[in-house]
Amino acid sequence: MVTESPTSLKDPSYNVSCKLNTPPTLLLLFRTLFLHVHLLVLTNKHSPDQAQLKPSCHSLAMASGSSPFTTSDVQTSSSGFRGSPTLLCTPLMGTTVDQMLVEMRKAKEIGADIVGIRLDCLKQFSPRQDLEILIKRSPLPTLVTYRPKWEGGQYEGDENKRQDALRLAMEFGADYVDVELQVAQEFNKSIDGKKPEKFKVIVSYHNFHDTPSVEAIGDLVAKIQATGADIVKIATTASDITDVARIFQITVHSQVPIIGIAMGERGLISRLLSPKFGGYLTYGALEAGATSAPGQPTAKDLLDLYNFRLINPDTKVYGIIGKPVGHSKSPLLFNESFKKVGLNSVYLHFLVDDVEKFFNTYSSIDFAGCSCTIPHKEAALKCMNEIDPIAKKIGAINNIVRRPDGTLTAYNTDYIGAISAIEDGLRGSNGANPGAGSPLAGKLFVVLGAGGAGKSLAYGAKEKGARVVVANRTFERAKELADKVGGKAMHLHEVNDFHPEEGMILANTTSVGMKPNIDATPISKEALKHYTLVFDAIYTPKDTRLLREARECGAIIVYGTEMLIRQGFEQYKNFTGLPAPEELFRELMSRHA
Numbered sequence: 001m002v003t004e005s006p007t008s009l010k011d012p013s014y015n016v017s018c019k020l021n022t023p024p025t026l027l028l029l030f031r032t033l034f035l036h037v038h039l040l041v042l043t044n045k046h047s048p049d050q051a052q053l054k055p056s057c058h059s060l061a062m063a064s065g066s067s068p069f070t071t072s073d074v075q076t077s078s079s080g081f082r083g084s085p086t087l088l089c090t091p092l093m094g095t096t097v098d099q100m101l102v103e104m105r106k107a108k109e110i111g112a113d114i115v116g117i118r119l120d121c122l123k124q125f126s127p128r129q130d131l132e133i134l135i136k137r138s139p140l141p142t143l144v145t146y147r148p149k150w151e152g153g154q155y156e157g158d159e160n161k162r163q164d165a166l167r168l169a170m171e172f173g174a175d176y177v178d179v180e181l182q183v184a185q186e187f188n189k190s191i192d193g194k195k196p197e198k199f200k201v202i203v204s205y206h207n208f209h210d211t212p213s214v215e216a217i218g219d220l221v222a223k224i225q226a227t228g229a230d231i232v233k234i235a236t237t238a239s240d241i242t243d244v245a246r247i248f249q250i251t252v253h254s255q256v257p258i259i260g261i262a263m264g265e266r267g268l269i270s271r272l273l274s275p276k277f278g279g280y281l282t283y284g285a286l287e288a289g290a291t292s293a294p295g296q297p298t299a300k301d302l303l304d305l306y307n308f309r310l311i312n313p314d315t316k317v318y319g320i321i322g323k324p325v326g327h328s329k330s331p332l333l334f335n336e337s338f339k340k341v342g343l344n345s346v347y348l349h350f351l352v353d354d355v356e357k358f359f360n361t362y363s364s365i366d367f368a369g370c371s372c373t374i375p376h377k378e379a380a381l382k383c384m385n386e387i388d389p390i391a392k393k394i395g396a397i398n399n400i401v402r403r404p405d406g407t408l409t410a411y412n413t414d415y416i417g418a419i420s421a422i423e424d425g426l427r428g429s430n431g432a433n434p435g436a437g438s439p440l441a442g443k444l445f446v447v448l449g450a451g452g453a454g455k456s457l458a459y460g461a462k463e464k465g466a467r468v469v470v471a472n473r474t475f476e477r478a479k480e481l482a483d484k485v486g487g488k489a490m491h492l493h494e495v496n497d498f499h500p501e502e503g504m505i506l507a508n509t510t511s512v513g514m515k516p517n518i519d520a521t522p523i524s525k526e527a528l529k530h531y532t533l534v535f536d537a538i539y540t541p542k543d544t545r546l547l548r549e550a551r552e553c554g555a556i557i558v559y560g561t562e563m564l565i566r567q568g569f570e571q572y573k574n575f576t577g578l579p580a581p582e583e584l585f586r587e588l589m590s591r592h593a
């Protein structure tokens with residue numbers, strides 16, 4: 001039975017239950033009822049709005065069991081536990097004490113707040129001697145964990161010895177120990193009355209299969225708290241990014257210090273956004289290969305890439321949705337820019353499987369917009385309330401903005417990025433005045449390729465008054481696109497002999513010439529003589545064979561990197577309503593290319 005009611009536990013329902021020694025079943029019931037009522041409030045409060053915007057989307061969310069994560073979840077956070085800013089803990093995974101000592105110094109240099117000493121990683125362990133060294137020599141506060149095999153760790157020995165080591169850690173001055181829910185009651189009882197003032201017990205629950213319902217997690221929180229935990233830790237597994245919303249719903253409303261994590265790559269945002277949603281701490285690995293749990297980012301990425309220290313409950317969340325998405329450099333560009341400009345916003349990697357479910361779940365205005373990449377550029381269209389007319393014609397979007405009323409507006413900034421780069425290339429050559437209409441008007445514009453980028457270029461060129469020709473390996477796709485833009489279609493191989501006039505514009509949007517096939521080119525050098533300007537959408541490498549040969553033929557060349565960077569400017573403008581920090585974007589791009 002619970003004998004201690006920790007002073008930091010602020011929710012009256014918890015404290016009262018603990019003080020009265022309420023039987024665990026009743027305690028669970030209180031907690032479950034609290035959550036049910038709470039969820040009903042959330043659902044009812046937002047149903048009318050949601051129904052008005054997207055009735056089908058909303059009912060899908062309800063039917064599939066994923067509750068929309070709405071504005072009120074964020075707004076009510078001010079009543080939840082808000083202690084010091086979320087701490088960053090770096091787990092030490094060394095197999096010897098000496099390695100751990102080196103690691104703890106590195107963790108401090110990187111900027112972690114706490115080191116997590118994983119005793120179960122040590123190949124040899126002499127509790128008294130090693131704990132004293134590790135705890136006393138640590139330059140940072142220590143969190144000691146001795147994870148048994150049955151909870152996902154590496155320790156297989158005697159349970160009493162394991163708990164003895166944790167008690168010893170407390171005596172040597174550890175700041176925290178992490179104890180598993182299964183043994184927490186017995187452990188907490190054993191240290192009752194002996195706890196140093198600053199010492200805290202984290203009672204943890206791990207689920208390596210899934211993320212339970214909000215009610216079930218709420219029950220677990222109550223169960224953990226009833227053991228006398230100072231800090232509650234729930235680590236579940238995300239099989240979909242929307243699972244993380246259930247963790248946020250728990251942490252944001254928690255009246256007790258709580259660590260909420262959804263493990264796995266689909267749970268990344270649970271770790272990144274813990275300062276926004278009230279997490280007591282989050283874990284950041286020392287380096288990429290040294291994670292203590294699946295999906296853990298490095299401490300360095302948390303701090304430098306995602307601006308972890310700047311995230312707070314009011315931070316607006318942006319990101320790139322895609323699958324795969326981890327390779328995207330967009331978070332780097334946007335986060336660095338947000339920081340420089342002083343915007344309270346963060347831009348994340350969103351690994352999304354089901355776009356509709358994603359938008360229905362993260363429907364709060366705090367999820368203020370996203371970029372959209374393969375394979376979601378077309379599927380995302382169905383979830384929008386408003387679509388820019390050209391993006392609609394192209395049939396693909398890559399930039400989504402949530403309006404203050406919660407509605408979603410989509411754009412295709414790829415075409416703006418590419419076409420403006422080509423226009424500026426032409427203007428630069430003849431000194432034309434940007435105000436004097438598009439230099440593309442009336443030009444013969446040959447697009448190689450009929451995929452996503454091909455569509456953007458063809459529609460964009462047509463919009464500017466060019467005469468469009470589409471050449472593609474698969475003729476049918478060229479024909480379909482050419483018909484839509486009122487142009488002419490041909491096979492890709494025909495383009496070598498196509499020169500009805502001089503001064504044409506060429507835009508390659510096929511992947512021919514892209515890394516690793518850098519010696520390939522979609523058109524002969526001979527044919528390039530008939531073009532005034534050649535653009536290549538490929539940006540890896542920057543200087544493709546096509547562009548090198550075009551330069552040799554005297555054509556103006558426009559790089560794919562220019563399209564990439566300019567589409568980013570447009571996204572930034574749409575997200576923030578401010579001009580993009582163009583110089584900074586360019587500098588970051590060249591630094592991280």
Ligand SMILES: NC(=O)c1ccc[n+]([C@@H]2O[C@H](COP(=O)([O-])OP(=O)(O)OC[C@H]3O[C@@H](n4cnc5c(N)ncnc54)[C@H](OP(=O)(O)O)[C@@H]3O)[C@@H](O)[C@H]2O)c1
Binds near residue numbers: 451477509512514563
């Ligand atoms: N710079 C930027 O910001 C930016 C933005 C978007 C895309 N891109 C680049 O543009 C290129 C295309 O991207 P996407 O999104 O449009 O891809 P996509 O939708 O898959 O289209 C690929 C296009 O390339 C053609 N293609 C592929 N392999 C070919 C081959 N061996 N020979 C001839 N044609 C071939 C395809 O022809 P079929 O129809 O016959 O398959 C299709 O027209 C990529 O290199 C991508 O990196 C750059």
